[in-house]
Amino acid sequence: MILLLMFVGLLVLVTLSVPIAVALGIVAVVAMILTSGAAVLPNVGLVMFDGATSFPLIAIPLFILAGAIMNATGISRRLIAFASALVGFIRGGLAMVSISASLFFAEISGSAVADVAALGSILIPAMKKRGYSTPFAAAVMSSAATLAVIIPPSIPMILYGVMAEASIVELFVAGIIPGVLGGLLMMLIAWLYARRHDFPVEDAFQLKRVWQTFLEAGWALLLPVIILGGIFTGWVTATEGAGLAVLASLVIGGLVYRELDLAQLKDAMLEGGIQTAVVMLLVAASALLGDFLTELQVPQRVAAGIMEMTTSRWAILALLNVFFLAIGLFLHSAAAIILVVPIVMPLVRAAGIDPVHFGLIVTLNLGIGQQTPPVASVLVTACSVAKADIWEVSKVNVRFIAVLLFVLLLVTYLPIIPMSLVDLFYR
Amino acid sequence: MASLALIVLLGVGFRKFGAALVWYDEVAAILLAWLTYYGAALAALRRAHIGVPTVLQALSGTPRLVMFWTAEALVLAFFVVVAWAGMQVLAVIGGDSLVSLPWVPARLAQSVIPIGAVLFILAELVSIPDGLREDDEAEVHEPT
Numbered sequence: 194m195i196l197l198l199m200f201v202g203l204l205v206l207v208t209l210s211v212p213i214a215v216a217l218g219i220v221a222v223v224a225m226i227l228t229s230g231a232a233v234l235p236n237v238g239l240v241m242f243d244g245a246t247s248f249p250l251i252a253i254p255l256f257i258l259a260g261a262i263m264n265a266t267g268i269s270r271r272l273i274a275f276a277s278a279l280v281g282f283i284r285g286g287l288a289m290v291s292i293s294a295s296l297f298f299a300e301i302s303g304s305a306v307a308d309v310a311a312l313g314s315i316l317i318p319a320m321k322k323r324g325y326s327t328p329f330a331a332a333v334m335s336s337a338a339t340l341a342v343i344i345p346p347s348i349p350m351i352l353y354g355v356m357a358e359a360s361i362v363e364l365f366v367a368g369i370i371p372g373v374l375g376g377l378l379m380m381l382i383a384w385l386y387a388r389r390h391d392f393p394v395e396d397a398f399q400l401k402r403v404w405q406t407f408l409e410a411g412w413a414l415l416l417p418v419i420i421l422g423g424i425f426t427g428w429v430t431a432t433e434g435a436g437l438a439v440l441a442s443l444v445i446g447g448l449v450y451r452e453l454d455l456a457q458l459k460d461a462m463l464e465g466g467i468q469t470a471v472v473m474l475l476v477a478a479s480a481l482l483g484d485f486l487t488e489l490q491v492p493q494r495v496a497a498g499i500m501e502m503t504t505s506r507w508a509i510l511a512l513l514n515v516f517f518l519a520i521g522l523f524l525h526s527a528a529a530i531i532l533v534v535p536i537v538m539p540l541v542r543a544a545g546i547d548p549v550h551f552g553l554i555v556t557l558n559l560g561i562g563q564q565t566p567p568v569a570s571v572l573v574t575a576c577s578v579a580k581a582d583i584w585e586v587s588k589v590n591v592r593f594i595a596v597l598l599f600v601l602l603l604v605t606y607l608p609i610i611p612m613s614l615v616d617l618f619y620r
Numbered sequence: 621m622a623s624l625a626l627i628v629l630l631g632v633g634f635r636k637f638g639a640a641l642v643w644y645d646e647v648a649a650i651l652l653a654w655l656t657y658y659g660a661a662l663a664a665l666r667r668a669h670i671g672v673p674t675v676l677q678a679l680s681g682t683p684r685l686v687m688f689w690t691a692e693a694l695v696l697a698f699f700v701v702v703a704w705a706g707m708q709v710l711a712v713i714g715g716d717s718l719v720s721l722p723w724v725p726a727r728l729a730q731s732v733i734p735i736g737a738v739l740f741i742l743a744e745l746v747s748i749p750d751g752l753r754e755d756d757e758a759e760v761h762e763p764t
Binding site: 206207208209210211212213214215218219222234235236237238239241242245246247248250251253254257304305306307342348349352463465466467468469470471472473474475477523525526527528559563567568570 | 645648649650651652653655656657658659660662663666668669670671672673674675676687688690691694695697698699701702704705706707708709712729730732733734763764
């Protein structure tokens with residue numbers, strides 16, 4: 194009964210446009226008073242503090258900071274130049290550059306929104322100038338950024354790892370093969386589209402230019418090697434790797450390239466602080482509600498209820514996929530992970546699904562959610578950079594969303610694709 | 621944020637040199653909590669918290685105003701409760717100190733809850749005109 198009231202209350206509050214984090218808090222506080230009386234209220238202060246002190250989650254502001262430094266020091270520009278020398282000669286060259294630069298950039302920032310904002314503001318105008326249609330430019334940037342988020346490091350994966358108590362390092366490793374596979378598929382789609390619409394090629398392929406831009410970008414290309422190498426070999430934890438990313442991008446940007454736009458960095462840090470706080474307030478408020486749900490054994494009951502209907506792992510995965518795709522339409526991915534993952538984890542474990550495998554499924558699912566309106570953070574960012582209409586962009590974007598869905602199906606039903614590297618190195 | 625990066629790096633540095641800093645993860649985690657609540661107030665000032673304003677945006681006139689003020693009142697009420705609860709916690713923990721750094725009072729760490737909540741309330745109040753005016757252009761402040 195109280196559960197039903199809580200759910201309805203939450204729904205009403207969110208519909209009223211109360212921020213989700215505050216809505217969670219209100220529902221939890223009211224439920225606490227109803228069940229245990231006002232005497233327990235001081236606990237609110239304690240739980241809200243403890244809920245915000247998670248060591249693994251420190252990686253989130255640090256990776257945001259590293260991405261901001263990369264932008265303020267011209268590292269992203271050099272990555273684009275290198276990608277352009279490498280794949281620019283193909284038909285629709287700039288689209289190829291967008292996809293491959295996204296995959297590179299993702300190896301340092303871990304956020305699709307940051308990816309699209311940083312690279313999109315350079316590449317979308319460039320594509321428009323070369324005669325690409327605006328909706329196509331926005332769509333390719335937007336979808337490539339989402340795909341890139343499954344390539345480590347990845348902020349949604351860090352959140353998932355904490356919420357599901359799964360290994361963040363293994364999640365990172367699991368994303369590599371599907372990410373690269375999806376990138377190649379997207380390039381194929383972009384190439385077909387470019388051929389049909391006769392988009393231009395960039396400069397012809399020259400080994401000399403590749404070498405030159407490689408030397409320019411060499412240090413920047415070293416960044417992922419340092420960060421991911423450190424994390425994967427177990428030399429540093431994911432959080433410490435994020436700290437390392439900050440240091441390495443500062444050293445490379447500030448000392449090697451000697452470019453550091455301090456004003457831009459300050460703005461980016463402020464924005465990064467806000468982004469972190471928005472997510473962390475959700476985490477803290479959900480801790481308040483989480484205690485309650487655990488007490489009522491909600492996740493266990495959900496698991497038991499669904500296991501009664503079916504025990505087939507594949508059916509349960511299909512069910513969860515549909516569920517997460519539906520949620521992704523209406524919720525931001527951070528909010529969805531924080532709210533839903535703790536509730537479905539007992540089911541996932543009971544069905545014998547590997548939490549790392551499931552983490553990749555969730556990340557991809559919610560990534561697709563970032564491309565599908567009404568709530569689609571990455572698409573909205575791409576459209577605002579491109580000054581394009583969301584629906585026009587979506588018409589082109591359907592092709593790239595199809596690639597993302599295809600990768601999702603592969604990852605879901607051929608666990609060997611994400612898990613082979615994990616099994617090889619960590620199990 | 622910068623100090624958070626610094627502390628994590630220091631922590632790694634010292635550990636690699638064989639002299640692990642016992643306090644580094646506790647202090648870093650507390651800094652994250654500070655970033656959370658001071659940042660949350662800043663986010664409130666910019667109306668950046670994640671919500672679902674679809675229904676509000678679809679309305680106009682009196683229904684919109686009623687809904688807006690109800691939501692505002694609820695948000696403010698919640699943070700009044702949090703501020704009060706935070707003060708109670710400060711009173712209860714009294715002279716306790718951090719586990720790893722005995723000379724730092726736990727009150728200092730915990731003070732972020734009541735202070736952050738009061739700042740949140742102020743930021744929410746100051747930004748009410750923005751909230752009223754807000755057009756339907758959504759800004760994205762999400763790190764994923």
